[in-house]
Amino acid sequence: MESSYDRMGRIFSGFRSGSAVFCRGSVVIGYSLNYLDGDSGQGRFFKWLSWTMAIVTMLVIDGHFILFVLTWIISRLGDLALIIAGVGLYQAFDSLEFSEMFRATDMGLDDGLSLHIAADAH
Numbered sequence: 001m002e003s004s005y006d007r008m009g010r011i012f013s014g015f016r017s018g019s020a021v022f023c024r025g026s027v028v029i030g031y032s033l034n035y036l037d038g039d040s041g042q043g044r045f046f047k048w049l050s051w052t053m054a055i056v057t058m059l060v061i062d063g064h065f066i067l068f069v070l071t072w073i074i075s076r077l078g079d080l081a082l083i084i085a086g087v088g089l090y091q092a093f094d095s096l097e098f099s100e101m102f103r104a105t106d107m108g109l110d111d112g113l114s115l116h117i118a119a120d121a122h
Contacts, residue, residue: 021053021056021057021060022053022057025049025052025053028049029046029049032045032046032049055071055074055075056075058071059071059072059075089101
């Protein structure tokens with residue numbers, strides 16, 4: 001028996017998948033509202049969470065290859081930022097081992113660069 005998966009079926013399949021992304025994202029948002037209540041970074045967190053949900057939804061429902069590729073590239077920009085941060089850490093600490101970075105900051109060998117900023121921010 002051959003399955004008929006027509007154009008309308010593909011469209012609704014994409015909407016169902018997009019709805020699944022939205023539902024899971026809504027759960028994260030609901031939990032985060034209480035968890036991050038009063039946190040100074042709450043707005044930034046929700047901005048990036050919304051951006052991520054939009055990109056993942058677009059990846060799921062894109063119906064055109066060019067749109068899919070553009071969405072994929074946009075979603076990979078975070079990887080580029082992570083690579084750039086890694087290069088900066090290596091230049092600052094001459095190592096990519098976390099233990100070496102933490103030791104250097106504890107001993108004040110970080111040339112003014114402190115990894116403790118993130119910990120003290122909240």
